[in-house]
Every structure is written in structure tokens, then in C-alpha cells.
Amino acid sequence: MRTVISRSTRATAVLASGLQTALPALAGVLVLPFLVVLLPFAPSVTMPVRALARLERERVGRHLGFPLPEAAHAEGGGRLRAVRDPATWRDLLWLAGHGLGGTFLGLLGIALWPAIVASATVPVYWWLFPPESFTGMLVIIRTWPQALTLPLLQAACYAAMVVWLVPLIARGQLRLARTLLGPNEAELLAQQVERLTETRAEALESHGAELRRIERDLHDGIQAQLVAVSVRLGLAARTLSAEPDHPAARLVQDAQSGIEDSLGNLRSIIRGIYPPILADRGLAGAVHALAGGQRIPVTVRVPDDLPRPPAAIEAAAYFVVAESLTNVTKHSTAEHAEVIVEDDGHTLRVTVRDDGKGGADAESGSGLSGIQRRVAALDGTARIDSPVNTGTTIEVLLPCG
Template sequence: MRTAIKRSADATRVLFGGLGTAVPAILGLAFTPLLLLAIVVYPGALAPVRWLAEAERKRVRPLLGHDVPRPYRQLDGGHWRRVRTALTDPAAWRDLAWLFGHSIAGLFVGVTAVALWPSIPYSFTMPLWWQLLPPGTVTAVIEVRTWPEALTWPFVQTAGYVALLWWLIPLAARGQVRFAGTLLRPTERARLEQQVERLTETRTEALESHGAELRRIERDLHDGVQAQLVSVAVRLGLAERALRAEPTAALSLLQDARSGIEDSLGHLRGVIRGIYPPILADRGLGGAVHALAGGQRIPVSVSIPDDLPRPPAPVEAAAYFVVAESLTNVTKHSTAGHAEVTVDGDGAQLRIVVRDDGQGGADPDSGSGLVGIRRRVAALDGSAHITSPADGGTTIEVRLPCG
């Protein structure tokens, strides 16, 4: 009994919440012909309908248990191209279909669900006070005139109300949520178009990131290793000349050349570490993250489960880069006194969270560090969310698919 009452109460709450979009939908339905005509002058005329549909997506998202993506095509180009895009966008017509259905059905089932709760005790107690009403008074669907009617019809009506509340209202709530989730999500074709567009963007960002990485390696080799090797070659040339005349001076030059070669090797190892850190191959992601945390000038706590499945090499390298770049930003810009790194996953997805207690206010769209994190993550079809309120610290949460 408690389960049935709770189910009906939850369904009523859902339908009552639907009134928040059903009532504006009725008003929007009255102005829909004008909005369609206004598209010719202003392609974004359906913005109020989109706003209302977006409000419904947010409402049904926790009820469906998953996100409902925005399905709209981008309005760009010249005026008539935008008009054509607005008129041929399937999402716009699906919004209007939802507007028509929800405005009528949503209002009816919402009001009905709310009205059933007081109607049950009202009908059930009718035999106690029906004589106080004027003769022939109609209550909902029955009319009580005699005691036999008063002792039968109210209970039949009560049973009908209970049946509606127990069976129809939960069914209507599920139908309302599914109706919105079906019409307001992208079609299969639109979903594929969005995926192609997203892949094009991530490919461009990956190419830009790859190009920047190649330029960095080239710069490091040119300014570091190459310059050091040229210096070694000059020293060896001088040592060759001095070897015949002054062997002691030649020995000093050879020692300098050997030191230069060692410096070049060290610099070259640094460049190699920038391509793929050897510590990942030796100790895995957990050991590499602990090593990064231990090398910071502020305390950094690390939380990584011992049984974390090892991700593929590209994902592991990207995760290492995210942690390294995030901790570098913490050290340089946040004035934080403590940071924490959390890495977990289930084999299908790897989650990395880096938090600090610094000054916050980081702009995700400025600076090479945060932009580089988003680009590298996007190249692997991952997601990066950066939260940095003023005086509230910064949180970087990254999710990388491991498939």
C-alpha cells in the first residue's frame, strides 16, 4: 500500500511539475503561426519555443536518467540561408509537435492528478454530509438524491478515483516523460551530423595540438641539443689543433667536450620525456601521478585505487599530461596551499579530478595550459569541465573513454 501511494505521489509530482511548461506551451501554441511567419524576417523567431523545450529537457533529465542533448542546427551564413536552416530543421518541427501535445495533454493530466487527491476523501465522506447540499446537487460524475444513492454511488466514485490514481496517473507520468524525451532529443540523422561536426572539431584541435607539440620538440632540439652539439664540435676541433702543440690544453678541451655531450644527452632525455614519459612505462599511471605530486612545492594528496584497470597508452599519456599541466597551473597561478588529485575508473572510462584551495577565477578559454588540456582530451573524445569561482579554488574534472 505504501509503495502504491508513494508511486502515485511521485507521479503526481511529475505531472504537477509538467504544468510549469504546459501552461506556457498553451500560450506559445496560440502564437505559433505568427512565429512561423516571423522566421522569414528573423530566423531566430522560434527562440521562445526553444527556451521552453530546453526547460522541459532539464525537467525530464533526472527522470530519464540521462541527458537530452540539444538537437538544433547552427544558424549561420547569410539571411536566407539562416531562414532555410530554421525552416528545414527537424528539431524545430519536433519542438512544435511537442508544444501541441504537451500543451493539451500536459495541462489535462496535471490538473487531473492534483485534483484526484482531495476528491477521494471528498467522495468517500459524501454519505455523511450529502443532505447538507441542495437537492439534486451534482458532485463530479454522480448525483445524489436518496439515501440508497448516497450509500452506493459515492463509494463507486471513490473506487474509480483510487483506480485512476493508482494506475492511470503513474502511466501518464511515464508517458509524459517519454514523450518529451523522444521528441526533444536529436534524431538519428541529427545525432550523426552532430557527431561528425564534433569529430571534425576535435580532429582540428588534435592537429593543432600535434603541430604545437612538434614545434616545441623542434624548438627544444634546435635551441638545446643542436646548439650544444655545435659547441662540442667546435671544442673537438680546437682540441684537435691543440693536440699536436699543447697536449695539456687539448686535454682540458676534451674534458669540456665530454661535459657538453653529457649535457646534450640530458637535454635529449628531457625532450624524450616530453613525448612519452618513461615513468608511465615503468610505474604506470599511479606511480607517475605520485611522482608528480611529490615534486610540487605545495602538499598534494593523491587518491588512486590499487585495482584501477590500466588504460590504453594514449589515454594514460593524456591523463598524465592533464595532471602535470593542472599541477603546474596550481603552482604558477593559484597561490594555493594544498591540492588533491583523484583518479578512478571502471575500465570503460577514466576520471581525473584535480582540486586546489587557491584564489580561483581561472578562465578556461585563456592561457595555453587549460586550452591544451581541453584539446588533448577532446582528441580522445573525452570531456573536460573546469570550475573556478572567484575565491573558491579551481576544480578540473576530466573523463576519458578507455574503449
């Protein structure tokens, strides 16, 4: 019983709070024909409607427990923008429906509660009125049997409306507002894609900053400490060189060799995390350095004003070029290769082609599959075209907007 009363009370509160926007919407219904006529010539006439719809979304969001996003309104298009905008017409449809229905239903939801009390108490005071003159709400009370039955039946009908009809109407009002004032499925998908794009860009920036920090800590911290240890061991080895048979001499030499091997491995790890040359010279300089280190001529076409992409994207592009040129050198028997880097503001395009024997297969477990995995992790695409005896072309698209 307590749950039923609580649910009916909340539903009545929904309808009553709807009067906050229903009454202004009812006033808007009176001028709705003029709004429709003026819409092609003055799209700004709908601004009050949009402001009222914003208040309704806030109200509906409070009752639903989550914010109701705004439908995407068309931008641009001149005067006919508002006429072609489905969200504007949904706002106007909500204005008419909520202004008329919301006002009536809100007043009805409020009036039913005192009507129950008034009908149930009719037997207490109806006899104070002149005979055949008392109207108990919707019935005329003339006798005691009527006074003891008809008003109570009427109160029961009102109570049934409060218990079953009012919650149903309240849910319908919220659902109508959510349908007309909120985004549709296509708009929700577009907003979700936009949010995912933004969060991906933020994640890439954070990931890039973390890569640079790790590279800097390894390069300036651990590597420098290992170099210092290697120098000290070298001095110790020089001191012990006068006694080549000393037991510590061999240990010092072994330790120094181990340190130098560790330094080599550490440098490889640093280059694998975030090549220092990217931080020093950017992607263009790093690509030129890679091309200059090959045993065959490599033509590089990189714009002079190439903007710096996010660090993770820049590192991926560098490794694509490095791995591709390594494959050209090892497997293609090519006499010439070409690297092209382009950026249209949203996508970084990296193309590496050679005139070798072709026939490269990413499924064979070569470095090409590693390129595809690295690019796919950043929501990019990699296309490998390698006909036999025609050369190989690797084209990679990386999002960097």
C-alpha cells in the first residue's frame, strides 16, 4: 500500500512539475501559427521555444535520473535552415502537445487528490444542505442510501485513477518529451562517435606524453647511471692492468662488458618506446634520417610545414617507415624506394613503395603483420599491395585530428 501511494505521489509530482513548462507552452500555442509562418523568414523566432524545451529537458532529466541530451539542430543553410531542421519541428510539435495536454493533465493530477477526500467525506455534511440541492461532485445526493454509496464509489473511481492512470500518464509525458526533445538514434550515434573521437584524441595525447616521459627517464636517468658505472669499471680495469693475473681484473672486465651490453639493449628499448630522433627533429627529420641510412636510394617527400601529430601517431608512423624500409632492404631486391608523408589535418597518410620483386604477404608472419597490428591499435588502416614482379606499396592512414 505504501509503495502504491509513493508511486502515485511521484507520478503526480511529475505532472504537477510539468505545469512549469506547460503553462508557457500553452501561451506559445496561441502564437504557434505565426511562428510557423515566420519561420522561413526569421529562424530566430524559435529561440524562446528552444529555451523552453531546454527547461523541459532539465525537468525530465531530474525525474528520469539522467540528463536528457539536446537534439542536434542543423547549422548553416541560411534562412531555410530552420525549415529543414527536424529538431525544430519536433520542438514545435512538443510545444503544441505539451501546452494543451500537459496543462490539462497537470491540473487533473493535482485535482484528483482533493477530489478523493471531498467525495469520501460527503456523507458527513450533505444533510446540512436543503433537500435535493446538494451535488456531490458528479452526482446529486437526495437520500441517505445515495449519500452512503454514490460518493464513496466516486471516491474509489478517483483513487483508481490516481493509482493506475496517473502513473501511466506521467510515464507517457516523460517518454513523449524524451522522444521529441531528445536526439534520435542517428543523432545519438553521431554524438557517441564524437565523444569517442574526443576521448581517443585525449588518450593519444596522454599516451604520447607518457611515452616521452619514459624515454626521457630511461635516457637521462638509467642510461646515464649505467654509463657512469661503465666508466668507473673502465678506470678500475686500467688500474688493474698492471696486474693481469689479479682475480679482480677478470671480474671487472666481465662486469664492464655486461654493462656495455646492457647499454646496447637499453638503447634499443628506448628506440622502441619513442625514438629520441622524433623528439629532436620531428617526423620529417626522422624519416630523412631513416632514408639516408639505407643501402639503396630512397626518395622522401614530406611537406616542410608538416604539423606535429600526437606522439603516439608520430611514433607509429616512424615505425611504419622503419619497418617498411627494413623489409625493402632485406627481402625486396629493390633498386629504389620512395617514402611519402601527407597530412590533411585529420589523417596522416604514410606511403612506402619500392620497385622490387613484390609478392610480400602479411599473413606469413613478417614485419608487415606487425605494421597492421600497430596501426589498427590506433584506429588506423594499412593497405599492402604487392603484386609479383611489380614492387610493393604500403599505405597507412592514421587519425590525428
